[in-house]
Amino acid sequence: MSFENKNKADGYWKENIRLVLILLSIWAIVSFGCGILLVDVLNEYTFMGFKLGFWFAQQGAIYVFVALIFVYAAKTHKLDQKYGVDEE
Template sequence: MTNKTKAKAYWKENIRYLLILLTIWFMVSFCAGILLKDALNEIKIGGFKLGFWFAQQGAMYVFVILIFVYVRLMNKLDKKYGYDE
């Protein structure tokens, strides 16, 4: 595998990871916090409505978790393509 094809494959996989993680973040922050808020408000956790929780705190927690997931995925990807030096 040449350096150019290796770099293209690396970035293609990197972009795929980004799109998946950003889609998850969008679904949690926008869909759960805004679009599905009324349906989720029927469920209560700790005395708070679930739609309110996603809009106020849940999206931030998921975003931080996604950062750690992205770091782990990128470390594996770097090792796979030999960029882990």
């Protein structure tokens, strides 16, 4: 990956780090919030036969994490194209 100038490189990494922080925040909210803090409230509902709080703690956070990986890949592909550092 080669940037035309330092300003483009700084802009790219600023946007990339911002994206990472947003996605990690979403994952933390789902994992910690839904799996630990809100478990009693969510357990009042069921999902696929399981209490919702239990489901988030055991599987939901993992599914969200995998989905965020695909979101990150798609967003960074667009970011690479925007800054002209894509591999195509």
